Amino acid sequence: MENITLTDIKKNNYSLIYNLLYEQEKLSKQEIANQLHLSLPTVTQNLVALEEAGLIEKGGQFESQVGRRAVAYTVCPHAGIGIGVEILKKQVRILAVDLKGWICGCVEHKLLYRNDDAYYKETADFVSDFIRDSGFGEEQVLGIGFAVQGLTTADGQEIIFGKTLGYTGLKITALSRHLKYPCMFLHDAKCAAATELWNRRDLTDAIYLSIGKHLGGAVIIGGQTVMGKQNHGGAVEHMTLIPGGRPCYCGKSGCMEAYCSVNALIHEEETLEEFFTGLRDGEAEKKRRFDEYLDHLSTAVNNLHMVMDCDVILGGHMAPFLTKADMDILQEKVWGKSAFPDEEDFIFLSETARDSVPVGAALEFVRGFLDGI
Known part of the structure; x- marks a missing residue:
């Protein structure tokens, strides 16, 4: 406490007021003072500073039955x-x-x-x-x-x-x-994964699989992505799924990338839209391909779940094409390969897959x- 200066206190109040407005959208001066247990002069001084910095603005007035209506303050998102x-x-x-x-x-x-x-x-x-x-x-x-x-x-x-x-x-x-x-x-x-964390503040521990043309992964622990010692934490795409299997662009063979990416599912001149349109129309060849793909993906997901007993989130370009029925099939395949009698779903689609x-x-x-x- 002896090392805390007046400047530190001012900076902290400035930050507290901005963050409160950021979280609660719109507040009056008195509401800010009440929630943060600060004096009105302190709140007023900081609101002026935040407004001059272009971080907040007056957003109209609150309704009032008696007396002057209180000014509403809000953040400026485009600051x-x-x-x-x-x-x-x-x-x-x-x-x-x-x-x-x-x-x-x-x-x-x-x-x-x-x-x-x-x-x-x-x-x-x-x-x-x-x-x-x-x-x-x-x-x-x-x-x-x-x-x-x-x-x-x-x-x-x-x-x-x-x-x-x-x-x-x-x-x-x-x-x-x-x-x-x-x-x-x-x-x-x-x-x-960072977008998923931004939009899901309740997300703590998870493995995020980004299924695009190429596969990518991220490990989330305590609400943060973990990069590891050499900054390649979460690179699950290069975990060996089938020893001596299909070649991977990394130079090795049998990586998850070679079996669980979009490139592993569709043909070179085929699009995801074309594949899934044919699949939903009941084309037998596409159904066979997709079932084989889900077999490989379920093995990969099961391996990851054995390492971290947490949710597995599927995102990337493929996620918008997957239905609840697809996810149910994948979950059943994973349960069939698991050593433990899991009863709850732990595989979910990203809520923010697009962009x-x-x-x-x-x-x-x-x-x-x-x-x-």
Whole structure:
């Protein structure tokens, strides 16, 4: 207590008032004082400071039976904007979220990935155009998160394992030199898990599987993604599922990636939409393929559940196509392989599968900004 200064107390009050408004949407000065047990002068002083900083605004007045109506204060969601960019083999998806995590703009460009400066400049130009066309001021943009199909350094400055598109060793300067905002690389599966955590504040322990063209994973413990010693925690896609099995892009054989990704289910020129349309129409060949796929996925899920007795959340591009009947079949297959008599469902679909990757990349900067208030 002796080390706490007056500045610390002021900063704490400032943060407490902002966070209370952030959580409760709209409050009067008196309500803030009552809930935080602060004096009205202290609350008034901090509200003025927050308003001058552009973080809050007056949002009308509360109804009152007698006397003057109290002014309502609320946060300004657009005081800070995070930009998320998902880099895929054939396209770039750019999205913006505000301080509430609400999507406030999205655009997609067809662009074949190339590991050269012309590609990075073109991508950066797309991002700059998106920011300009969305009407965001430079002071609003908190930073740009580039979600990639690979592992990155803890500070997001380099891709340390990116064999899917061949960008291992790529530094963020390839993109940031063309932009005027803070930039970082982020693992796409970790971004998807971050979106899930943002939207489900009750989520504590889980294994998140992002089932896209390639498979990705994230381990959530205590409401946080766990990266591990070498920053590749949760890379379940490279766990061996079938020794000596199908080749994986990592150079090994039999990885979960080779059996549980979207690429493992559909043919090269086939889309998920085409596959599931045929499956729902009763096409026997697609039913056989899907049943075999669920067999492999159930083995993978059972193995993961044996390690961590927690929920398994399925997200990624495949999640929107899966029905309750599909999930019931998968759960039954897992129970049939489990050593324990589990009775409760523990496999669930992501609640935020669509756009979860670019949203999570943008939220990295939003979360950092909020933590600093």
